[in-house]
Amino acid sequence: MFAAYLVVTVLASAVNGMAxxxxxxxxxxxxxxxxxxxxxxSWTLPLGLLLGAGALGLLAGLxxxxxxxLAAAGLVLYFIVAFGAHLRARDYDFGSWAVFFSLAVAALVVNLLHHGLAW
Known part of the structure; x- marks a missing residue:
């Protein structure tokens, strides 16, 4: 289980860090x-800071x-809001969004499974 937790966490952190x-x-x-x-x-800077905080938070979670x-849950919420932005703009190209969202959900799931539902 630790190997899956480590791989998913580092991958999600790297992808969000690059974004x-x-x-x-x-x-x-x-x-x-x-x-x-x-x-x-002007929102690209604050959004970038949120992504960076999520990426660093995932690594700090090690x-x-x-x-x-908490960082994984925050990223899941970030990408749920991003989904709403796509819908509001009537943009139905969810390819990149799906990758980021899936990584955030996977990071949350492996965190919860590896550390247990109650810390």
Whole structure:
């Protein structure tokens, strides 16, 4: 179980960390996505910070389990809200969203299974 927990946690952290860096550095893809979703461009920085906090929280959870579980739950909520933004903008291309959301859910599930439902 520990191997699955470690692999999923590190993978989810890496993917969200890269997305965070893309947002924070002003990469064209997050900016294009924000425009497509009709989200103000100025939001890319705070959204990048949230993704970065989630990525770091997942890694911190390797040492302090409750942080990893809370970070994974936060990422799940982040991507549920992102789904709503897609629907609001009538954008039904959920490919990238599904990957990010699935990783966040998987990270939450392996955290709960590895550490137990009660810390």
């Amino acid at each position: 965070s860096i893309a947002n924070l550095t002003g990469h064209k893809h997050p900016i294009a996505q924000a425009e497509k979703m009709r989200i103000p461009r 040492v302090v389990p409750v942080l990893g579980t």
